[in-house]
Amino acid sequence: MEIKNAMAGTLESGDIMVRIAPGDGLQVDLQSSVSARFGRQIKSVITETLRGLGIENAYVQATDKGALDCTIRARVTAAAVRATGKDVWKD
Amino acid sequence: MRNSKVVTLDEAIRRSGLKDGMTISFHHHFRGGDKVVNMVVARLAEMGFKNLHLAASSLSDVHSPLIEYIRQGVITKISTSGLRGELANEISHGLMKEPVVFRSHGGRGSAIASGVLHIDVAFLGASSCDELGNASGCPRSENAKSICGSLGYALPDAMYADHVVILTDDLVAYPNVPKSISACNVESVVVVDSVGDSSKISSGAIRDSKNPRDILLAKQAAKVVINSGYFKDGFSIQTGTGGASLAVVKYIRESMLEKGIKASFALGGITAHMVKLHEEGLIGRLVDVQSFDKVAAESIATDQTHQEVSSIEYASADHAGSAVHALDMVILSALEVDVDFNVNVLVGSDGIIRGAVGGHPDTAEDSALSIIVCPLLRGRIPCIVPKVTTLITPGKGVDVVVTEYGIAVNPRRPEIAERLSAAGLKLVDIKDLAAKAVAMIGEPDPIPFGDKVVGLVVDRHGELLDEIHNVLD
Numbered sequence: 001m002e003i004k005n006a007m008a009g010t011l012e013s014g015d016i017m018v019r020i021a022p023g024d025g026l027q028v029d030l031q032s033s034v035s036a037r038f039g040r041q042i043k044s045v046i047t048e049t050l051r052g053l054g055i056e057n058a059y060v061q062a063t064d065k066g067a068l069d070c071t072i073r074a075r076v077t078a079a080a081v082r083a084t085g086k087d088v089w090k091d
Numbered sequence: 092m093r094n095s096k097v098v099t100l101d102e103a104i105r106r107s108g109l110k111d112g113m114t115i116s117f118h119h120h121f122r123g124g125d126k127v128v129n130m131v132v133a134r135l136a137e138m139g140f141k142n143l144h145l146a147a148s149s150l151s152d153v154h155s156p157l158i159e160y161i162r163q164g165v166i167t168k169i170s171t172s173g174l175r176g177e178l179a180n181e182i183s184h185g186l187m188k189e190p191v192v193f194r195s196h197g198g199r200g201s202a203i204a205s206g207v208l209h210i211d212v213a214f215l216g217a218s219s220c221d222e223l224g225n226a227s228g229c230p231r232s233e234n235a236k237s238i239c240g241s242l243g244y245a246l247p248d249a250m251y252a253d254h255v256v257i258l259t260d261d262l263v264a265y266p267n268v269p270k271s272i273s274a275c276n277v278e279s280v281v282v283v284d285s286v287g288d289s290s291k292i293s294s295g296a297i298r299d300s301k302n303p304r305d306i307l308l309a310k311q312a313a314k315v316v317i318n319s320g321y322f323k324d325g326f327s328i329q330t331g332t333g334g335a336s337l338a339v340v341k342y343i344r345e346s347m348l349e350k351g352i353k354a355s356f357a358l359g360g361i362t363a364h365m366v367k368l369h370e371e372g373l374i375g376r377l378v379d380v381q382s383f384d385k386v387a388a389e390s391i392a393t394d395q396t397h398q399e400v401s402s403i404e405y406a407s408a409d410h411a412g413s414a415v416h417a418l419d420m421v422i423l424s425a426l427e428v429d430v431d432f433n434v435n436v437l438v439g440s441d442g443i444i445r446g447a448v449g450g451h452p453d454t455a456e457d458s459a460l461s462i463i464v465c466p467l468l469r470g471r472i473p474c475i476v477p478k479v480t481t482l483i484t485p486g487k488g489v490d491v492v493v494t495e496y497g498i499a500v501n502p503r504r505p506e507i508a509e510r511l512s513a514a515g516l517k518l519v520d521i522k523d524l525a526a527k528a529v530a531m532i533g534e535p536d537p538i539p540f541g542d543k544v545v546g547l548v549v550d551r552h553g554e555l556l557d558e559i560h561n562v563l564d
Contacts, residue, residue, distance in 0.1 A: 014470050034471045036441045037535035066470020068531060 003058050006082035009067075009075035016067040018046070018075045020083040023059030026050060032064035045069050049076040053088060092265060095222040096280045100134055100258075103279035104212075107254040109135075112142045113211035116252060118245035119149040119172075120216070120228055120381060121237070121287025127216040127258055129156045130283065136165045144168040146210060148199060148244035148402070149447050152176030153291075161186055170208060172196055173437070173447020182545055183443040185561040191444075191546045193437065193559075196244065196380065197406025197415065197453035198551035203247040204403055204410075207553060213252035215245045215272065216286035220259035224277025225270040228382070229392035236260040237289045240382025240391045241361070242271040246401030249276045260286045271399055293384035300334030304466055304495055308335040311516075312422055312464045312493045313342030318514035319491075319507060321419045321460050324352050328374075329359040329454055332383065333424025335464045340364040347373050358414050359405070359421075359450055361387040361397070369397065378414050380405040380450075406453035408551045415450075415457035423451055425465045427479045430522045432486030432501045434463060435479040437548070440472045442538035442562040444546065448483055453551055456488035460507070463492045473528040473535070475521065480538065482557040483548060494524055539563040 009017040028043045035042075042064055049072070050058060060076075067075070081087055098106065109115070115135075117128045128147060133156070135143065145157070145166045155177040160166050170192040174182060182191055194202060202208035217226035218237045226249075228239040237260055249255050249272040256279045257272065300306065312335065316322055328343070330336050341364070347353065354374045357365045361379040363386035368374045370390075377397040382388040391397045400414060407413040426446060427435040434455070439445040455461040465474045475494060490507055492499045497519030500508040512518055539562060546559030 034440070036538060038471055038533070040536060041533050066472065068471060069533065 001055055001084055003055070003083045006079050008078035008082065011063060011065060013065050014067055014071070016062055016064040016072050016075050018079040019061040020079045021059045023057055026056060026058060026060070028060045028062065030062045030064065034064070034066050042072060045072045046076050049073050050080060053077065053080050055080055055084070058083070092222045096224050096277065097222050097262065097282060098279050100131070100281045100283070101138070103256045103281050104135065104138065106279055107212040107256060109140065109212050111140055114144040114146050114209060116146040116210040116213045116248045117148070118215055118242065118248065119147060119151065120239040120242060120244060121289070122292050123151050123153050124288030124291030125151070125153055125216070126285050126287050127214060128154055131214045132157060132160050132165065136160050136163060140165060142167045144170065146170040146208060148196070149173040150178060154178050158186065170194065172199065172449055174444045175446070179444040183562050185541070185543050185545055187545065190544045193448050193546055193548045195406065195448045195452045195551050196402045196450045197408060197413065198549060200247045200402035200405070201407045201409045201551065202553065203251045204407070210248055210252035212254045212256065213248035214256050214258060215248060217242065217257050217259045217272065218286065219261045219263050219267055220257045220280055221263055221265040221267040221274070222280060223265060223274035224257050224272070224280050225265070225267040225274045226257045226259065226272040226277065227267060227270055228388065230261065231263045231267055232261055234261055236285060237287050238385065238388045238392070239287060239289060239292060240388030241379040241399045243380030243400055243405060244402050245272065247403055254278050256281060258283050258286055260284060289385060289388070292388070300338050302334060305335040305338055307495055308464050308466065308493055309338035310342055311498060312336070312339045312462055313346065314514070314516055315462055315491055315493060315498060315511060316343055316420060316422070317346050318511055318516065319420065319460050320510050322352065325355045326352070327356045327358065327417060327419045328354055329357065329418055329421040329458070331423040331451070332360060333464065336422045336424045337362060337364060339422050339464065340368065344368055344373060358418055359454065363387060366390045406450050408453070415453050418454060418458040420460040420462065421454040421458040422462045422464060423455065425463050425474065427474055427476050428463055428465060428489070428492050429476050429479045430525050432489040432492065432521065433479045433482050434484040434489055435481045436483050438481040438559055440480065442480065442540055444559065448548070452484040452488065455484045456551070461488060461490050463489055465492070465494060467494045467496050467524060467528050468532060471532050473532060475524040475528055477525055481548065481559055492521060496524060496527060499524060
């Protein structure tokens with residue numbers, strides 16, 4: 001699947017800003033205000049969401065401000081839709 | 092004036108007999124605007140002092156210059172109620188060889204009175220002082236540069252330190268009355284450009300919340316107060332500094348007006364909210380250990396029924412006459428509450444020190460009713476947890492916990508639970524709240540603590556309560 005640069009989300013408290021760019025394999029670069037306790041979980045939610053959308057090659061830069069998993073999935077999905085042009089909500 | 096005690100800072104230090112290894116003390120009434128700690132420690136460093144024990148009533152973000160003096164060995168031990176900012180971050184990562192000793196405000200007062208915390212030289216900032224050392228946190232001339240109101244945390248130091256130096260930015264004509272600190276306890280007076288930036292007193296923990304969740308929490312907490320059985324004419328109250336616990340006052344006020352109930356006194360850190368109710372005649376007296384904003388400081392300067400108390404008179408466990416023993420209810424905030432009702436207000440969820448013990452354990456233990464107001468989650472950080480990161484206020488003193496997902500009552504207080512249930516409030520088991528948090532956020536990984544002890548929490552009776560370990564990156 002072809003990937004373009006795209007992003008979704010904000011830097012508000014409780015949100016996460018996700019940038020997706022072309023990459024080789026799935027690489028997640030995470031900055032989080034809660035990384036000490038939740039970094040591992042956040043990264044796995046991001047990669048699982050991307051894999052669920054059929055994306056196996058992307059470089060993801062995420063800046064997290066304490067978002068819950070549901071928010072992370074929504075932002076990653078929105079960024080992925082913008083990056084691939086494939087509207088998963090319509091299909 | 093004959094017998095004037097006015098000297099330079101260098102001369103005051105020389106006269107004090109300060110030696111390496113001794114204990115120096117400071118108050119934190121200027122909070123984030125304090126200039127005395129950094130000024131005095133910088134001069135002590137230049138004069139070549141080493142191995143000093145810095146015993147402050149509290150320290151905040153503004154004291155990050157201490158990091159360098161700790162590295163140089165000027166300061167090798169710290170006792171305080173709180174630590175914030177970069178200094179707290181460095182200490183949490185293991186900056187100091189000796190652990191920082193944390194005490195509550197009442198605990199510090201008791202420790203100073205009993206000699207457990209012996210102060211060799213106290214350096215106390217004052218907004219006005221005469222040449223003999225009668226000092227106050229209130230402005231007394233048209234040249235006044237600062238105002239901090241109550242000097243409650245400085246009074247034990249003034250009474251019990253071997254040597255007391257007052258630093259002031261307004262030297263006024265004798266006699267500076269009414270005084271907070273008596274000239275009889277003062278050895279030297281030093282005039283400086285500024286002891287503190289009063290505009291920064293209400294920075295830090297105090298904020299007036301417009302957050303809808305805080306307002307919901309405040310409304311629920313007010314319902315707990317009103318239906319607790321303690322809300323009757325002549326009741327007494329204290330509130331903490333969290334957004335929600337301050338907002339509670341607004342809703343209690345409405346009910347006081349409606350039911351014609353008046354409070355006898357409000358205690359503790361006094362805020363503009365409390366001053367307003369006092370001026371409306373709803374609170375008889377304000378008993379003030381710390382003026383939390385400019386409105387409170389101006390009120391204590393002019394109002395005879397707004398009374399200053401020392402931290403000993405406020406919250407000592409050793410003195411049966413301390414005000415907390417007469418306190419009906421206290422509304423407090425928390426970083427974490429655990430399923431045994433233990434509270435942490437000092438160490439963040441990342442293991443980094445980011446708060447202050449304050450009067451939390453003093454008021455929770457001795458008041459008739461203690462109410463903790465905190466959200467279930469702050470972002471992804473759980474506030475109701477299986478076990479607190481650091482124990483500050485033991486659960487036996489905590490009666491009610493108010494969250495946006497329900498109110499939990501300590502099983503030790505079944506009569507409170509009955510009254511709240513009868514009033515139609517939704518009560519939940521605190522274990523269910525902790526489980527709900529985990530269901531929403533997942534199980535957090537453990538904090539990466541190391542083996543080094545960076546902090547000791549000493550309870551208000553002088554016993555070791557908990558240890559704080561260093562954080563690994």
